[in-house]
Every structure is written in C-alpha cells, then in structure tokens.
Amino acid sequence: MNSKNRCLLSIILTFFILYMNTANILAEPIEAVSPEISAPSGVLMEAESGQILYAKDKDTRRSPASVTKIMTLILIFDKIHDGSIQLNDTVTTSAHAKSMGGSQVFLEEGETQTVETLIKCIVIASGNDASVAMAEFISGSESEFVAQMNQRAASLGMKNTHFTDCCGLTDSDEHYTTAQDIAIMSRELIINYPEIFKYSSIWMENITHVTRQGSKEFGLTNTNRLIRTYPGCKGLKTGSTSKAGFCLSAVAEQKNLTLISVVMAAPDYKARLKDAATLLDYGFSHCSIYTDEQPDPLPDIPIRQGKISSVSLKYEKTFRYLSTDGTALTEIQKSYILPQSADAPVKKGDKAGEVIYSNGHKELGRVSVLYAQTVKKQTYPDCIREILYTFWF
DSSP: HHHHHHHHHHHHHHHHHHHHHHHHHSSOOOOOOOOSSSSEEEEETTTTTOOEEEEEETTOBBBOGGHHHHHHHHHHHHHTTSSSSSSSSSOOHHHHHHOOOOOOOOOOTTOOOEEHHHHHHHHHOOOOHHHHHHHHHHHHHHHHHHHHHHHHHHHTTTTTOOOOSSSSOOOOTTOOHHHHHHHHHHHHHHOOOOHHHHHHHHHEEEEEETTTEEEEEEEESSSHHHHHHTTTTEEEEEEEETTEEEEEEEEEEEEEEEEEEEEEEHHHHHHHHHHHHHHHHHHHHOEEEEEEESSSOOOEEEOOOOOOEEOOOOOOSOOOEEEEESSOOEEEEEEEEESSSSOOOBBTEEEEEEEEEEEETTEEEEEEEEEEEEOOOHHHHHHHHHHHHOOOO
C-alpha cells in the first residue's frame, strides 16, 4: 500500500472513530450534576407526579413567612368549589383585618371587596389584611380558620407543618413548615385549582378602595419577579420576614412539564430568585416527559357463551413517564398483550390485558387494559331464543 492510500485510510478511520464516539455520547443519558443554591433549604418537584427531583435540607422546620398564604388559598378555593362561597360575594373588612402590618393593601375597617378582588390582593400583593378578611369571612375568626389550615395540612401528609396565623406575619416558633411541605401544598393548589394561575401570573393590576373618604385606585404589583424574567413561570408565592429570610415557591411550565421550585431562608431577594431559577433550569435540562395523549383504539374482544357476542375494552389510565436522567424519549414503542377471545362472564373494570411502553430497549412502564362493560354468561333460555331467532329470521 502506497503512502497516499495509507493517508486516506487513516483519515477514514479517524472520522469513523469520531462518529462512533459521538453516537455513543448522544445515546447516553446526561450525567446529572446537582445544582448549587445559596439557600439552606430547597426542593424541586415535578407537579403532576409529585416526584422530588432535588432536595436540600428538605425536612428542616423553618418560618415560611407569606408562603403560608398558599394554604390560605387552598382553603379559599376549597370553599369556592364546594359552593360555600362565590367569587362575587362581598367581604367586609374587620378592625382586626385592618390592623395587620407587613405587606398589605390598606383595607379600611368596614370596607367591602369581592372574594375575587381579595384573592388578587393575596396572590399578587401578598396582602396580610386581605388574608385575614377572607379567613374571617370563611370561618368567623382567624383562629378557627387557622385550625382548619392545620387540619388540611395534616390531611396532605405535611408532617412538619404547623400554622398559628393565616398570613405568615407571626414570629412565633410554633409557626413553621419545610421545603418539602411547601412543595406538597403548592402541588395541591395548582393541581386541584389551576385557575390560581389566572391570578398568580398577573404582574400589575389596580383595585378600587371605596370608603367613607371616597373612592381611590390602589396598584397591586406581583412580588414574584420570576413571572417576568423566567420563561414559563406563572406563579406562585413569595415570602420574607427577618425571621424567615427570603422564601419562594415558584411554578414554571415548559414543553408540557410543570415544575415546583421551593427555596427557604435565602439571604436576600436576589438570591431567592437566583436559587429558584437554578433549580428550574436543572429540572428542565434534565427532565422530559412522555404522555400518550392519543392512544390507539382498542379492538372488541369476541365473547364465548356470552349474552352478547363481543366486549369493548378501555385503558385504565393515560400513560405518563417522566425521564429524569436526560434521556430523550424519542423511540417510544408500544406492545399490546390482549386475549384473542374471552369466556363469559366478564365484569366491567376487570383486567383484560396490558400495554407495555418502551424507549429503545428500556421498558418504561405498563398500563392495564380493562373490560369496558359487564357481559353475563348465556343461559339455556338465551340459547333457545337465539336458535328461534336464527330459524325464523
């Protein structure tokens, strides 16, 4: 072999090796590198499943400041959805509600606002006075409302949470929660009441105070700057006091993936925003989701000795898979395991088969296929009627 051919062969081999290495790199999952945040506590949760993607000191009890209001909002929307209250109901401000310090919208004693306006005041401007006004409207007193907050927290499995007020203004050591528990109650709010985003995504809006002194406009400005600076961010709640430091529960959605980023006790508001964004960046760069939104139609299954000749099938649920290692979900395959026929009786909801989902050679999960109706076994009189029907018609 002459030198020219040897040189050409070397070039070809070099390109082949580079190609194979590149292909292997692209096929492998991205190595997850844990994000670094300045806050002492943080959690990143995938909203639909509730899966924790990152955690730092997630169970340490800390003061949540106004992030407390997430639970206040859960109770408000609970009452709206069960019909106890409506958005256009009128709420009258008490002297106690007016007396709240900290972040407020300056409600006057005797001033009336609608439930919806007070929700905006709580979500956008973090109004302590608005929170107490709603607590008294729903439960008669703030203390009774707080008791219901603690009951609701217990029902969600928030084992390290206890509230002593409805707004988070207190400095009491008995008012505490954790990064994980904040993620849990954030998920409860956004999954059950997604209309919260109608309010938490508002940057600025005016309300009107109507009092004995007359009518005047008051501007609400969202305390969560991420809704303007982070792509897909649409909520949820900030909080800060000297005791709590700077806290935030941020919710963002990209490519059908919704993440909840929780930061507690950050040293300042800039660190709070940076930490929450860092966690969101980590989640969106390492996670992808596959949802079988349009599953294939299922065939009817012939039934032997049934009162009808075939039975329809249905999927038990929509298949959903969250990849957390950077693997691209681009080679989804489905394998169906279904019977050719079935013997009566069959009961609606019983398992008939399953669908296996895979990405390349990796199985992702399975979804059961169920009988969509009950089919009783054919009796002797049924057989006689069928014979007569066949004979005469």
